[in-house]
Amino acid sequence: MQELAYRRQDAVAYARTWAFKRNPAYLDFENLGGDCTNYASQCLYAGSGVMNPTKTFGWYYYSAGQRTASWTGVQYLYNFLIGNQGIGPYAQLAQRDEVQIGDIVQLGDESGHFYHSPVIVGLADGEVYVAAHSYDAYMRPLSSYNFAQARFLHILGVRH
Numbered sequence: 001m002q003e004l005a006y007r008r009q010d011a012v013a014y015a016r017t018w019a020f021k022r023n024p025a026y027l028d029f030e031n032l033g034g035d036c037t038n039y040a041s042q043c044l045y046a047g048s049g050v051m052n053p054t055k056t057f058g059w060y061y062y063s064a065g066q067r068t069a070s071w072t073g074v075q076y077l078y079n080f081l082i083g084n085q086g087i088g089p090y091a092q093l094a095q096r097d098e099v100q101i102g103d104i105v106q107l108g109d110e111s112g113h114f115y116h117s118p119v120i121v122g123l124a125d126g127e128v129y130v131a132a133h134s135y136d137a138y139m140r141p142l143s144s145y146n147f148a149q150a151r152f153l154h155i156l157g158v159r160h
Contacts, residue, residue, distance in 0.1 A: 004050070004158040006089060008102030011047030012121045015131040018042065019138035027064035029072055030134060039133035040104055040117040041071045044089050047102050048158040052080070052088035059088050074106055074114050078153065087159050094154035096128065103154050105130060107147035114151065118142070 018039065022028045026042060029035040041061065045051065052058035059080045061067040070080035081091035081104070091104070099105070099120055105128065108114035121139060122129030128142040142150070 001087065001159045004048070004160050006102060006155045006158050007047045007049070008100060008155075011043045011102035011119065012131075014046030015039075015043045015119050015121050016138060019131045019133075020136050022133075026061060035133035037074050037077050037117040038072045039131075040119050041077065043102070043119045043131070044104070044155070047155070048089040050088050050158055050160050052084065052086055054086060058086075059084070074117050077104070077117060078106060078114065078151070081153050081155070084159075089155050089158050091153040091155050094152045096150070096152055099123070099128065099152045099154055103152060105142065106151050106153065107145060108149045108151070110148040112149075116145075116147070118145075 023042060026038060029038045051060035053060050058068050059070045061071045070076040081089060084090040101120055101122065103120045105118055105120060106114045107116040118130035118132040120128055121131045129139045130142055131138045
C-alpha cells in the first residue's frame with residue numbers, strides 16, 4: 001500500500017463548489033434522512049481520490065444502490081475513518097485546536113447520538129467554519145449550531 005497526502009485544498013474547493021447545489025453524480029439524500037454525510041464523503045473523496053471497495057465495511061459510492069453505509073451514515077463514517085487500516089482516508093480523534101481545513105466535525109446530542117457531519121473549511125480567530133448539506137452552508141461558524149457535543153476527525157492521510 002502506498003501512503004498519500006490528503007489534499008485538503010481540493011476537499012475545500014469541492015465543498016465550496018457544491019455547498020449550495022448537488023453534484024448530479026450522487027443521489028441527494030436530503031429527503032432520505034439527510035445529505036450531510038454524503039456531502040462530507042464527497043469532499044473527502046475530492047481530497048483523497050481513493051475509495052475503499054471493501055463490501056460492508058469499506059467506504060465507497062458507485063450508485064445509490066451500490067454504496068456503503070459509511071458513505072452516508074454519520075456513525076458509520078466515523079467508524080470507517082477511525083478504524084480504517086486499508087485503502088482510503090483515515091483519521092484520528094482530535095481536539096478543536098488540532099483540526100485543519102478538510103477535516104470533519106460531527107455534532108451530537110446529550111445522549112451521545114451524533115447526527116451531523118460538517119466539513120471544516122476555515123479557521124480564524126478561534127472560530128471553526130464549516131460547510132454542510134442538510135441546512136446548506138459554507139463558511140458557517142460552528143458556534144452558530146446548537147449541539148451538546150462535537151467530535152473532531154483529523155484526516156491523517158490516505159492509503160492507496
